[in-house]
Amino acid sequence: MDLQILPLTERKPRIEDEASLAFGQNFTDRMFIMEYDNGRGWHSARIAPYGPFVLDPAALVFHYAQEIFEGLKAFRRPDGRIALFRPRDNMARFNRSAERMCMPTVDEEFFLDTLKKLVRLEADWVPRSEGTSLYIRPTMIATEAVLGVKPSDRYLCYIILSPVGPYYKCGFKPVRIWISDEYTRSAPGGTGEAKTGGNYAASLYAARQAAKRGFDQVLWLDAVERRYVEEVGSMNLCFVYDDKLVTSPLKGTILNGITRRSILTLAGEMELPIEERALSVDEILDGAADGRLSEAFGTGTATAVSPVGQFTYRDRTVTLGNNQVGTWTLRFFEALTGIQYGRRPDTHGWVELL
Ligand SMILES: Cc1ncc(COP(=O)(O)O)c(C=O)c1O
Known part of the structure; x- marks a missing residue:
């Protein structure tokens, strides 16, 4: 053409x-x-x-x-x-x-x-x-x-x-996440994996409820059991749990994020074991309390990596790493943005220069 x-x-x-x-x-x-x-x-x-x-x-x-x-x-x-x-x-x-x-x-x-x-x-x-x-x-x-x-x-x-503008105008600061037990983003067989406007329109109501309560983002649980992590706002979510990188599997309900995919490759190179499985709400709450869950971060084009400081589910709030950015989170942010801005070598052929 x-x-x-x-x-x-x-x-x-x-x-x-x-x-x-x-x-x-x-x-x-x-x-x-x-x-x-x-x-x-x-x-x-x-x-x-x-x-x-x-x-x-x-x-x-x-x-x-x-x-x-x-x-x-x-x-x-x-x-x-x-x-x-x-x-x-x-x-x-x-x-x-x-x-x-x-x-x-x-x-x-x-x-x-x-x-x-x-x-x-x-x-x-x-x-x-x-x-x-x-x-x-x-x-x-x-x-x-x-x-x-x-x-x-x-x-x-x-x-x-x-x-x-810059990703983080006020510094690389952890966000507060509200885990919704009422609203879901997508169900098996639905359009969760497609980047289509309706998915985003459907997410507005819960996002508004979260903002009213002072949270930055909504964490969506699976629509069947309302127990397992799917995504956060418009990002995929990664956890450092038991010294492994844990992230929800691609089963059609979440977006197949390009940042997520890149982080998985980088984690492999950094010798951080990977588990593609959905973490449960109990694992977040208990893991934050007993230290098995050390870090959590969102991944997406808008921010590259977005550190999570707190999760709230019903009346329980847990804080990760004293609300400071975790070491793995920072390593991933620097590795990824380093490749994007040319400060680090692109060994994967991810970058196309104009
Ligand atoms: C719902 C949703 N999940 C995850 C992501 C992250 O995808 P990517 O890393 O390709 O930007 C996005 C878009 O940015 C999104 O809209």
């Missing part, structure tokens, strides 16, 4: 104070767009000035949420070059989400190539200060204008870019 590059008519002012950049609030000058029609396939691929779409109010995405997205980052290295982290994994997951949501897949090579062209054109939007990056959001929405629960005949696929 040909890619058209349309001229830019206006440039937005650059954000000078990179430390003040909030997540997902600012967008660059250009975006990528392509369209799909049944019988014709993907067409009209173009890089165009960033701007709103005109969509029919009956478009299927507005009613039945046929939508998927991805999230990855471009990092500015000390030598000024720009690096993407495991972007092929995001392309592959985009297509897996597409299949689950009955949407057309994209040509992964073309999509990645286009993404790179877009980031290259917008290179001066990639911030330079410590811990900043350019967040990349590939998205697909159902645009056929019809009321009726069915896969759309038409789609729009696009990529937008957002410069984001």
